[in-house]
Structures are given as C-alpha cells and as structure tokens.
Amino acid sequence: MTALAILIVAAFLLFVITLWKRRSPAHLREIPAFTKLAHTLGLSIEDGKRLHVSLGHGSLLDARGGSAFAGLALLRNIAERTSVSDMPSVASAGDPALGLLTQDTLQAGYQAAGVEDAYVHTMGRVTGLTPFSYAAGAMQIPQNENVSTNIVIGHLGPEAGLITDAAERNNINLIGSSDNLTGQSILFANTQDPLIGEELFAAGAYLNSDPAHAASLTVQDIFRWAIILILLAGAAMKFVGAI
C-alpha cells in the first residue's frame, strides 16, 4: 500500500504542478550538456550533418523502460527540430519493441513539423538484439553517416564504451547518460559534459517548453527532499536509540 500511496501522491503533485507551471514558466538551472545539445541542434542543420541518437537496449516490459521513454521524449523533440535538414537525424535501438517506438516517434516528429513525406522508416533502426551486437551496429553510424553529434541516452552498460570510442575517433560531439551505473561511469569518463543520474530524465524539460516535463522535475525534487529528510530522521533516531 506504501507504493500505491507514493504513486497517488506523485500523480496528484504532477497534475497540480503542471497546472501551476502553465501560469508561471519554470526556471531551470543550467546543465552544460543540454545547453550544448540545444546549440548542436541548430548547428547540425547549418553544417549539413546529422545527429545520431543511441537509445540503448532497455526493454519496455521492465523497469529499464523508464530511461527508454525518456530517450524517446528527447528523440521526438530532435526529430521535430531537425526534420527540415538535408541530413535528418537517425536513431538506433537494441530492443525490437523500442525500435518500433523509435520509428513511430520519429514519424510523429516529422508529422508535427509538417514534413511527413520526408520521413524514411530506416531512420529508426534496430542495430542488434544483444548489448554488444547493438553497440557494434550503433558504432558504425557515426563512422559512416556524416554525424556531427552522437547522443547516447537510455539503458546502456559497458558496451557504451564502444559507441563513445567510435565517436571519439571520428571527432564527433558526444552527449550521454545511462540509468545503468557501469554505463554511467563510462559515459562520465568519455563525454565532455556528462549527465549524472536523474539528469537523463530532464532532457524533455530542457528542450521542450511543455509544463508537464518541468513539473515532473519539481515532483522529483519534492520526493528527493522527502527521502533526504526521512534518511536524516532515521539516522537521528538510530543515534538516540529510538529505533
């Protein structure tokens, strides 16, 4: 029942704060990786180069689906903004269901930009069905397809190192975050501006003016402070021998 209570409180807060954010837009702290990404989106169109979004191999049927959905929210935004480019963005996935959603998300972005005819279904690709086969397929894209920036976002483990290495060897900008601790540490060591932990889920809020995305960040902050207070209270009670 605790889980249900947390869920109801989170849903209620998300709803109320979304309404509030519609009236007063959010002021978000600067995250260098997202500033760079926003800058890169414009530059890639001018340079005639494409962006590659690596969405990892998170299955949608388990808890790893959260990072996959966060990546798809970012992809939707990127697809809409870069659809008019001569070199449209491509996305790779290592899970078949995620691959289908990748294609659907790209198509939705093209529809929203009013250029649905320009959409080609091979822009969203399944490059492999195991972590390493996915990475082996995804690392070919920055090498061969005139990519200016590689965005690695989703569930990736140590195999993220192969993708980042391919990007590094081709002098490609790299922005990355993973919900997996090993993948996270590899991306920290390999990217210019790393994204840590929950920053992965903030991509939508930073690139999209949708109040629900900004509201979800506020809800995360409220819960984070509640957890900190509970941990401190627990430590204090243990210290005085109350529990």
Place this chain on the structure above:
Amino acid sequence: MRVFTAIIAITVGILVLLGYFLPQAAIFQVILLDWAIILAGAAALIGILNLINVHADKVRRRAKDSMYSAILILGLFITFIFALFLKPQNVYVQAFVLKGIIIPVEASLMALLAVSLLYAAVRLMRRRADLMSIVFIVVAALLFLGSATLPFGDVPIFGTLVRPWVSQVLALGGARGILIGVALGTLTTGLRVLFGVDRPYGGK
C-alpha cells in the same frame, strides 16, 4: 485515430498498474502482459527485418563499409537455415553459432572495451581538467591498487582498508543516490506516459 490509440494505451496502462495493487485487476494484468510478450516477440521479427532492410540498402548503394553489411546478411541467413533444419537446440548449431562465433566475438569486444576504457581514463584529464575528473582518476587508481593481486597477497592498507571503505561506503552511497534519482525519474516519466503527455506510440 490518435485519440483512439491514446485512450487504449492509457486504459491498458492503468489496468496493468492496478493489477499490482488490486487482486480484482490482476487477471486483466496477466492477460495484457501475455499479449505484450506476444507482441514483443512479433516486434523481434520486425526488428530483424528492419536490420536486413538497413544493411541490404547499404549493400545496394555500395555505401562505405558495405562489405560488413553483406557479411551480416549472409551470416543471418546461414544461421537461419542451420537452425531451421537442425533446430536451435541442436548441439552442432550451438557449438558452431553460439560457442564458435557469438561468445568469442562478444568476449573480444569486451577485451577491446578494456583497452578503450583505459585510454578514455587517460584522455579524461585532457578533455575535462576539473575537480571531479581528478577525484574520478584518484579513486580508480586507489581501487586498482587495492584490487591488485600480488605474490604476497593484498597491498597493505590499500587492499585491506582503503578499497573496502571507498567501495562499500563512498561508492555505495553515491550509487544509491544515483539509483534513487533514476527511480524518481522513472516514476515521473511513467506517469507522463500514463497520462498521455508523452506519447511514444505516435502523434501529439
């Protein structure tokens, strides 16, 4: 049509979620998850067709490194024919495909990764010379020193005191902090999808 798909997705999402809390909804949850598993299986087939399509297109266009694409398609068909006639559980298929190709190739990719990660750690200071990078490298060096297997056993102090303290107190605390952040992010992302704010199944 888009409204219709959104209604179906939201209803199914709510029913599956309720199945975790209400026994009455658990039956719907089981049925819907069974359907999802069947659809995921069908998606795997579509994913493989997509893979063939992308690489066949590269071969047709004679794009850069299209030779690898040709090898991939050839390998895929050979494996398919082998497994079709001999069945996937056949010992020869397993010995040839799994133990002979997939496992050695993935192991060599892992070995390649070890080298590239070492190189990445060296490049880190050149790429981003800040406090966090220094902490990252110092901690990695301490842990390597503490884990080193020497003829006389663990390195004194590093192996017995520093490494356990760093990995079981500092690193574990940090890892839990990151995982709590990821869990909160997953919660709010899931709620956005459930409310139909984010619609990865098409349209806005």
